[in-house]
Amino acid sequence: MLEMKGLRKAFGPVKVLHGVDLDVRAGEVHALLGENGAGKSTMMKILCGIISADEGTIRIDGEDRQFAHYNEAIAAGVGIVFQEFSLIPYLTAVENIFLAREIRNRFGLLDRKAMRARAKEVLDKLGVDVVLDVPVAELSVAEQQFVEIAKALSLDARILVLDEPTATLTPREVEYLFKVMRELRNHGVAIIFISHHLEEIFEICDRITVLRDGAYVGTCPVGEIDTDGLVEMMVGRRIKSNFPPKPAANPRARVVLNAAQIQLHKNGPVSAFQLRQGEVLGFAGLVGSGRTETALAIMGAYPAFRVKVEINGNTKPPKNPSEALARGIGLLPESRKEQGLITSFSIMQNVSVNNYGKYRRMGPFLDLAAERAHTEKAIRDVQVKAPGPDVPCDTLSGGNQQKVVIARWLNHHTPILIFDEPTRGIDVGAKAEIYQLMRNLTESGYAIIMISSELPEVTGLADRVCVFRSGAIVATLEGDAITSEDIMKHATTGKLQYVA
Template sequence: MTPLLSLRHISKSFPGVKALQDVSLDLNAGEVHALLGENGAGKSTLMKILCGIYRQDEGEIIIDGKTCDFHGYQDALDAGIGIIFQEFSLIPDLDAVDNIFLGREKRNRLGLRDRRGMVAEAQRLFERLKVTIPLDCPIVELSVADQQFIEIAKALSLDARILVLDEPTATLTPSEADYLFSIMRELRKQEVGMVFISHHMEEIFTICDHVTVMRDGEKVYDCDTASTTPDDLIERMVGRRVENLFPEYRCDADHTDVVLDIEALRLDPEGPEYSLKLHRGEILGFAGLVGSGRTELAMGLIGATRPVHAKVNMEGKPIKLRHPATALKHGIGLLPESRKTQGLVLPFSCRDNISLNNLAQFQGALPFIKRRKESSIAADLMASVRVKAPSPETPVDNLSGGNQQKVVIARWLGHQCKVLIFDEPTRGIDVGAKSEIYALMKELTAQGVSIIMISSELPEVLGLCDRVAVFYQGRIAAELKGENLSSQSIMHHATGGLSA
């Protein structure tokens, strides 16, 4: 059978970097093909070549047995290739219909915009996907899952027979991810070929038929999913066997030493009142469904959302949470959910990002920065968290997701933070980088740093946390620890008692 898509001997270089070396891949109609690899392995570069964003130096793209020559993104769309990026490309203030047909609106015989025709076509697309989405609602008011389905509908409206899904479940709840998989199974029946990029092993074995593993710009493994195992794929991805993803359990918390005591915290006049204690050397998990209030409480703790009422003590002394700078002064730092938009200035160097909100430390007698001192301290902090970069002058945008996350951690270590809030710390990073982040978090607690970790991944919560606060509809529904801490108990409270 002729493959729907063949990538043959693809190579691509950037100045000083060999991004891809002789990579080949086949995708059949009605197949879900997993593309695995660590951040920086070359997956995104290969897919950008497939979608016409980059042009290969060597090799060819073959669709239905015919060689294609893409000079831009539109050429790939015309050839029936659609890509759903991890960061959506929807216009927030437009509705689903306008987003699907943006730039190629239907016209009637008079040349006027045919809104009725576009609505009818959008309804047919959603019926094909078996989803119900309000057609006249602005995108900004829809759930992340609905936005994901609109992106898929938009690709199908272009008659896409090849879909690239880049980390499509990164911002979905487990139930939303399951529904996405049901849509993918329906598309598989309709002979659509899909390339699926994910760092979640359980997803690979749930939905994928075939898997290709990349490392350092080369294809290192290719097989049917049924003939391999998660451990085998992880070893081929990272070039070594990851014996234990999570560090050996050792509770570093001193339960007689309360670092952060939230006696009463209210973010909204009509909202719930939170109370929590965080002990020295403890990892306290915030679990719950997306939108359950976990990040909102974190924003309140650093003063990004100013509480309407707060009685909070830091090491026994009352503190005010008026502004992030105030929280930082008291030793509270946040690694935000989106490191690229909230945590880093991507074109800046590692040095600039690490010292960004601590420049007073490097100011001399005159109002100039002591660059030598700044670079030296940045290099020491990068070494302490094992950032893999040529030098402190390397632009952060050139680093993998895991190393970008480590740069944010290095910044807060430069402030000697006593409390660090990690919001989805391993989202979008590979399994090798995850194990390094986990080990680093345990090292920090051993040094007396206290951590609040917000995570939607239950294995991560269970593998790292000493205690877990479970959120439901903006409230803390339960605090779990010891033998009461399990995936079943977390989901029971996170769903309001609806899940066993």
């Protein structure tokens, strides 16, 4: 159904695609894989008419096509679910799904009833219940993702591109999505599936095409390759293990954070935990179990009902993130682009943004030489791959953006770090680098709280694991007890504690 041949694209002097190929058959789910920066999203934007190729051809059903803009691609039956949401936050789900192609009655007026019915039909097909009549800004991230998917499905696309569609979904929601994808495949739709979760590739896809550094590496059926071979195709080398070895347990390590009592809501369950110097403490549990809220409550960034916490001997809990920062707590948030970075700013500006006070020389003037020297050291320490500190952060891959946020906290000397979904949307090679960086930090005396929805990540990296259920910690696991089975058992049946 689709052939893309010899695509080349450069942005100024930077060559992004070097003559890449892709062919997708009707009625198949075709994985498009590669590390961040491999050219996958650029290739899909060319397909959808968002940007144009410098060279190459696109054929749909054997006919040469070149789309001047996205609407032409939609008219030809091409739909895409973008990795970065393209929803307008203050419009409803219905209004977003039918934006710029509203259904009208014979008098030319908006037929809101028909649009709502059609939107509900598409969402019912996905097996999810989304409130249709409130602004999408009020929906959860997962619900917003399903609105994006519904928007593409409502186009009756014959070629459907799904760019990281499962990054924000729970395992149950992923099952629903895969069910819908199988139904679409049975009806002859050609699906291009981009994901960094390799286990999903083997579950849902028929064939795989791999790009590396903007070049075509190869295409093969899923049944003819295993995970190790796929990783080698993507990164050009064997990765023996994603996870660095764990150090021996040290129960006498200094407690840097003692949360004696965290109660997120009045009459709700109560949590307690300790964070020790030199460890990775995992926060695990189902989405909505209170992992992120508990971490933010410690920083004064979530209005918890009760917080009793001691940080390096100080028993007064921070009132806000500024106080938490002054007490040595840094946060790598779940959404790095919305909450962790000012993406239009340079690497140096992002690394220095919390540190301008120490660079002041006279009045409002900054010691730019000191700022640059500190930034260059920080980005060397975390191995940011970029031409220099003046590069805008929106030009970096996801993994390098994560490293810039980490460099900021190293520059600010925050010995307690909270990493919320540290490898979401990051390729397998960059994941291994982030894991090694986290272990290097703990070996240097930092203490890390890692919040993650990926059980292999939790079991492979965390020294101890706090399991959450219904807003509170129900178990703390160590050593051989850190298994996916034990985590899920406590996450679904763990006993909650309440204040008498």
